[in-house]
Amino acid sequence: MKPKILTILGARPQFVKAAVLSRIIQKNNLLDEIIVHTGQHYDANMSEVFFEEMEILKPKYFLNINGLNHGAMTGQMMEKIEEIMVLEKPDVVVVYGDTNSTLAGALAAKKLGVKLVHIEAGLRSFNMAMPEEINRILTDRISDLLLCPTETAIENLQKEGFAHFDNQIVKTGDIMLDAVQYYSKTSQEKATRYKSLNLEKGKFVLATIHRQENTDDLNNLKAIFEGLDEINRTQTVILPLHPRTKKILENNHLQYKIKIIDPVGYFDMLELLKNCSMVVTDSGGLQKEAFFNQKPVIIARSETEWVELVENGFAKIVATNKIEMLQAFEFFKNREINFDKPLYGSEVGEKIHEEIFKLFC
Numbered sequence: 520m521k522p523k524i525l526t527i528l529g530a531r532p533q534f535v536k537a538a539v540l541s542r543i544i545q546k547n548n549l550l551d552e553i554i555v556h557t558g559q560h561y562d563a564n565m566s567e568v569f570f571e572e573m574e575i576l577k578p579k580y581f582l583n584i585n586g587l588n589h590g591a592m593t594g595q596m597m598e599k600i601e602e603i604m605v606l607e608k609p610d611v612v613v614v615y616g617d618t619n620s621t622l623a624g625a626l627a628a629k630k631l632g633v634k635l636v637h638i639e640a641g642l643r644s645f646n647m648a649m650p651e652e653i654n655r656i657l658t659d660r661i662s663d664l665l666l667c668p669t670e671t672a673i674e675n676l677q678k679e680g681f682a683h684f685d686n687q688i689v690k691t692g693d694i695m696l697d698a699v700q701y702y703s704k705t706s707q708e709k710a711t712r713y714k715s716l717n718l719e720k721g722k723f724v725l726a727t728i729h730r731q732e733n734t735d736d737l738n739n740l741k742a743i744f745e746g747l748d749e750i751n752r753t754q755t756v757i758l759p760l761h762p763r764t765k766k767i768l769e770n771n772h773l774q775y776k777i778k779i780i781d782p783v784g785y786f787d788m789l790e791l792l793k794n795c796s797m798v799v800t801d802s803g804g805l806q807k808e809a810f811f812n813q814k815p816v817i818i819a820r821s822e823t824e825w826v827e828l829v830e831n832g833f834a835k836i837v838a839t840n841k842i843e844m845l846q847a848f849e850f851f852k853n854r855e856i857n858f859d860k861p862l863y864g865s866e867v868g869e870k871i872h873e874e875i876f877k878l879f880c
C-alpha cells in the first residue's frame with residue numbers, strides 16, 4: 520500500500536502551492552493524497568476557480584469553516600481535522616505557509632502523533648502582531664520535516680535553537696516558482712478576464728492589499744489607497760480586491776480612483792504580472808511572483824519575510840507611508856533591472872516530493 524498523505528489547505532495561496540505538489544504526487548504515483556479544504560476562503564473567485572483552472576485534486580473533505588474570529592476558526596478546524604485523521608489514518612500530514620488552516624492542521628496532526636511536514640518553513644517577519652507570524656512559529660516548532668524556501672529561513676530556525684530539537688530541516692527552494700513556471704506556459708490563452716481589461720502592456724501597476732494590519736487600521740488603509748491614487752495619476756493602478764478589504768472600504772464609504780476589480784484566478788493573475796510595470800502589495804506570495812516575472816515590488820508592510828528581494832534591490836519596503844510609496848514608484852519606473860538571480864531554487868516540487876517520500880524509505 521502506498522503511504523497516505525493528508526494535505527490541509529484553506530486559503531488562496533495554499534491552493535497555488537498544493538497544485539504543484541499534487542500534480543507531482545499523481546505523476547510519480549508513489550503516494551496517495553487526500554485533500555482537506557477547511558473552507559477558510561470560500562468565495563468562488565477565492566477558491567473554486569483555483570481548483571478548476573489548476574486542475575487540483577478535488578478535496579475529499581470541505582469543512583466550510585470561515586468568517587469567524589481567529590480562535591473560533593482555528594479551534595473548529597482542529598476539531599474537524601482531528602475527526603478526519605482518526606477516520607483516514609494518514610501516514611503524514613502536509614501543511615503550507617502560515618494561515619489559521621496551517622496551524623489547525625499542524626496541531627491536530629501532532630497531537631495524534633502523525634508525522635507533520637511544513638512547506639514554507641522558517642520564514643519570519645519578526646512581527647508578533649501578525650497572526651501569520653504566530654501561526655508559522657508554532658507550526659515550525661512542532662513539525663517533523665521542515666521544508667525551507669531560502670537560506671534565510673534555515674538561518675532563522677538555527678537562531679531559534681532548532682539544532683537542539685528533534686526535527687529535520689531541508690532547503691528545497693520556493694514551491695511558488697514551479698507554479699509560475701508551469702502555469703505561465705498556458706496562461707495567455709486562458710486569461711479571459713485579463714484580456715477584457717484592455718490594459719496597455721508595461722503601463723499599469725498591479726496592486727493587492729489584504730493584510731489585517733493594513734485593513735483593520737483605517738489610517739493605514741487610507742494612506743495606502745491615497746498613495747495608490749497618486750500613482751494612478753501617472754499609471755493606471757489595477758487592484759483585484761480581497762473580500763476583507765472590500766468589506767472595510769464599503770462599510771466606511773471609502774472610494775478611490777484606482778481600478779478596483781473582483782479577485783481574479785491564477786491565469787489572469789499571471790498575465791497581470793507578466794504585463795504590469797511593477798507591483799504594490801502587502802501579500803507575501805505576490806512579492807515573489809513579481810520577482811519570478813521580473814517585476815519590481817513596493818511592499819506595503821513594515822517588514823518582509825522575503826528579505827532577499829529587498830537586499831538585491833528588487834523590492835522596497837514603504838509600509839503605509841504614501842510619500843515613500845510614490846518615491847519608490849518613481850525609482851522603479853522605467854528602470855532597467857537585472858532580475859537574473861536564482862534566489863529561490865529550481866525543480867522545487869520534485870525536491871519536496873522526494874523529501875516526503877524519503878520519510879517512508
Ligand code: UD1
Pocket residue numbers: 530531532559560561562563565566585586587617618619620650651729730731762763764802803
Ligand atoms: C489569510 C491568511 C494570510 C494569507 C491570506 C491570503 C490567516 C490568519 N491569514 O488571510 O496568511 O496571506 O489568507 O489571502 O490565516 N472572506 C470572504 N470570502 C472569501 C475569503 C475570505 O468574504 O472567499 C472574508 C472572511 O470572512 C474574513 C475576511 O475575508 O472576514 C478575511 O479572511 P481570512 O480568512 O480571515 O483571512 P485573510 O485575510 O484572507
